[in-house]
Amino acid sequence: MSDPxxxxxxxxxxxxxxxxxxYQQKYGTVMYGLNKxxxxxxxxxxxxxxxxxxxxVKLNVEPGYPFLHRLRSAAPQAIADIFRQVGEEVNELEKYQPDVKSHxxxxxxxxxxxxxxxxxxxxYGTQGKNNVEFCHPFIKRNTIPARNLALAGNFNLVNTEELFDLVNIxxxxxxxxxxxxxxxEVLHHFLVKEDEQSQTQLDVVSVLKKAARxxxxGYHIGGLIGNGDSFVMRDEHGIRPSYYYIDKDVIVAASERAAIRTTFNVGENEVKELMPGxxxxxxxxxxxxxxxxLExxxxxxxxxxxxxxxxxNDEKIYKERSQLGYNLSDAVLKAIDYDLKNTIFSFIPNTAEVAFYGLLKGMEDYLNKIKVERIxxxxxDYDEEKLSEMVNRKIRVEKIAIKDVKMRTFITEDASRNEMVQHVYDITYxxxxxxxxxxxVIDDSIVRGTTLKESIVTxxxxxxxKKIIIISSAPQIRYPDxxxxxxxxxxxxxxxxxxIELWKDKGQENCVDEIYHQCKELARTGQLNSENITKKLYKPFTAQQISDKIAQLITPEGLKVPVHVIYQTIExxxxxxxxxxxxxxxxxDYPTxxxxxxxxxxxxxxxxGKNVRGY
Structure with a gap:
């Protein structure tokens, strides 16, 4: 992605x-779980x-001994930092008991x-500062084991203020x-209530049903409870991904199927998707x-x-990204007037590479069709030279853009900084x-267009x-997440x-102001969540009109080479x-x-004019 x-x-x-x-006997190490x-x-x-x-969480720990532990890091290589500390703890134990791993x-x-x-x-910090206090898991401690909770997840909530009110915090x-x-706070609130009312075993299902509603x-969360129970849950729309794998040795869950497959060396069908709710x-x-x-x-x-x-590296994702590129073939062929002989194809490194292969296959399918028709x-009426020339025609592919990972924009002065930004990407002369x-050139998506204008297109x-065509394997990103x-x-x-620029071109900026006032009225009456009023900003314009205007916006001033932009369609x-x-x-179209x-x-x-988050 050119705009990360x-x-x-x-x-x-x-x-x-x-x-x-x-695990020591079967896998040769008592550290099997931590290694995995x-x-x-x-x-x-x-x-x-x-x-x-x-x-x-440790099971069956003697009363009075700690059973819940947590370690977090905000270091540049946080995972390595965490497991380095775990390793140092093992090394320290081995000083006093060299064969401790055998016991x-x-x-x-x-x-x-x-x-x-x-x-x-x-x-990845979408809310809060990037320091260790905001790193998951969060924990709640209590002298009663069943009221201890460690919680982590991949999610955002948009009603945090209401949640605090609901539990009177x-x-x-x-x-x-x-x-x-x-x-x-909400989960722990219901966990404590459940433990207070429970006569026998803790009912985790009841806790989750009361809290999750x-x-x-969108969320994919995991929790460890001090009594030894645990859970992984997914939101009712399935917005965030969730996968699991179970055998006689382990129960595993993660945000990506391929991570489980690689870590435990299992087949695709052995890793299941946790369904919505x-x-x-x-x-x-x-x-x-x-x-x-949840229903x-x-x-x-x-x-x-x-x-x-x-x-x-997930095979389904690989095929889908390839198909995204392939689906753009017709639009690209029209844009180059079917002139493959004078067109070079490339991609923005590195995440657009798979979509590029799909686009390339689309071009090759078209070229092969033309070869057959011509022959x-x-x-x-042909000879060996004529036939050979036709058969050997190929799509022209070059690695044009090269990302210079060593580049860092260390100068804050605007003019100098813009000059530095240009060189984040290099080219093959x-x-x-x-x-x-x-x-x-294909990119997987175009978010802000800043890097395209200030670096790549330049x-x-x-x-x-003769012409530059930028392709996005994703549709136009119009709304916040x-x-x-x-x-x-x-x-x-x-x-x-x-x-906004198209409204200005029409001389109808007042229409944008009208939409703003409609939005203000929804805010005044507490109905901001009733409808997405901002759809009206795009309604008068076709996707092509917006793409054309984007092409203008990402073209540096004074550039003489025409720039065009092609986006994936929603369909x-x-x-x-x-x-x-x-x-x-x-x-x-928001799900909630x-x-x-x-x-x-x-x-x-x-x-x-407020440069702040929307939630």
């Missing part, structure tokens, strides 16, 4: 179902750059994170900045069940997971015939192509800015990614009422 956006936390949950001695937790987190490292954390009971008694229940988290400055704090947002409940004795906590609603799994967020039209070749123009992706300001979106997005139809950032509130608030903030 912060996004998507990652969750890792492991429940060991056997004694530690079993490390791998499961590293295989999802694409999901968190701001910090990480782990928690563990599972002894190691469990002295190593904090030698627990049967393990929870790991990778954090006046949040402090820290709690106000963290939706996990709100979720924790209050949450407005469901929870995986694991009792203290290792028994488990899949429970329907499932229309599935709105996040489409950005397939376009960009999740790792592409058939010759009849017998000598690949383009000046004034002859059209250059087609650099590509130095090759002096509020379910886990850090896109909450309307003014950041180039599609939104394009719509072709759904055909490529049929199971992930959550598309509110493209369509404005809280989404309408966020988008309207974001528009009000823009109109009132």
């Amino acid at each position: 956006i912060k996004h998507e936390c990652g969750l890792a949950f492991i429940r060991l179902r056997k004694p530690f001695s079993y 937790l490390y791998l499961l987190m590293e295989k999802q490292h694409n999901r968190g750059q701001d910090g990480a954390g782990i928690a563990s 599972p009971g002894l190691l469990k008694g002295h190593l904090n994170f030698m627990g049967e229940l393990l929870l790991g988290h990778l954090r 006046n949040p402090g400055p820290f709690q106000k900045q963290s939706d996990l704090a709100a979720m924790m 209050l949450f407005d947002g 469901q929870a995986l409940i694991v009792k203290a004795n290792g028994d488990y069940s899949i429970e329907q906590i 499932p609603k229309e599935r709105k799994a996040c489409s950005f997971e397939r376009i960009y967020f999740s790792r592409g 058939l039209s010759w009849g017998k 000598g690949t383009v015939r000046k004034g002859v070749d059209t250059l087609v 650099m590509l123009s130095r090759l002096e192509p 509020c379910y886990g992706i850090d896109m909450s300001k309307m003014g950041d979106f180039i599609a939104f800015r394009a719509a 072709s997005l759904h055909s490529a990614c049929p199971t992930n139809t959550g598309d509110w950032y493209f369509t404005g 009422n809280g989404g309408n509130k966020v988008v309207n608030k974001a528009f009000l903030n823009y109109m009132e």
Whole structure:
């Protein structure tokens, strides 16, 4: 993605179902659980750059001894930092007991994170500051084991203020900045009540049903309870991804299917998807069940997971990203007037690479069709040279754009900084015939357009192509997200800015003011969540008009090379990614009422010059 956006936390949950001695005998190490937790987190490292954390619960601990432990880090390599500390603790034990790893009971008694229940988290900060206090898991401690809770998740809630009110808590400055704090308070509130009323075993299903019905947002959460129970749950729309794997040795859950497959070396069909509104409940004795906590609603799994967020080594995601590129073939062929001989194809490194292969296949299919038609039209009028020339025609592919990962913009002065930004991407000289070749470059999405204008288009123009065509494998991003992706300001979106410019071109800026006043009225009457009023901003314009205006906006002043932009359509997005139809950032159709509130608030903030979040 040329305009990087912060996004998507990652969750890792492991429940060991056997004694530690079993793993030592079968797998050769008593550290089996911690090793797998490390791998499961590293295989999802694409999901968190701001910090990480782990928690563990030990079963059957003698009264008076600690059973719940947590370690968090906001270091640049947070996962490595956490497990380095765990390793140092093991090394320290080995100084006094060299063969401590051969004594599972002894190691469990002295190593904090030698627990049967393990929870790991990778954090991308969409709310709160990027320091260790905001890293998951959060914990609640109590002298009664069943009232201890460790909680982590991949989510955002849009009704945190209401949640604090519901449990009669006046949040402090820290709690106000963290939706996990709100979720924790609500869950812990019902957990304590359940424990107070419970005569026998804790009813985790009852706790989740009472708490989850209050949450407005998309979430995939995991929790460890001090009595040995644990759970993983997904929101009723299935907005955030959730997968699990179970065998006789372990119960595992994570945010990505491929991470589980790689870590435990299992087949695709062995890893299951936790369906919308469901929870995986694991009792203290290792028994488990899949429970329907919330009635499932229309599935709105996040489409950005397939376009960009999740790792592409999942075979289904790989095929879908390839199909996204393939689906753009017809539009690209029309844009280049079917002139493949004078067109070079490339991609923005590195996340657009799979979609590029799909686009390339589309071009090859068209070229092969033309080859067959031409050869058939010759009849017998050809020789070896003529036939060879036709058969050997190929799509022209070059690695044009190269991201210089070493570049850091260390100068804050605007003029100098803009000059530095231009060089974040470099180009391959000598690949383009000046004034002859059209250059087609695919990106997985275009959010702000800033990097395109200030770096990529500027650099590509130095090759002096006849024309530059930028393709987005995602549709136009028009609306904020509020379910886990850090896109909450309307003014950041180039599609939104394009719509505003089109209103100005028509001399009808007053219409934008009218929409603003309608929004203000909804705010006055407490009805911001009733509808997405900002859809009216786009209604008069076709997608093509907005794309054309975006092309103007990303063209640096004075550039003589024509720039065109092609976006994926909503329909072709759904055909490529049929199971992930959550598309509110493209369509404005939010799965929960809280989404309408966020988008309207974001528009009000823009109109009132407030550079703050929409939630």
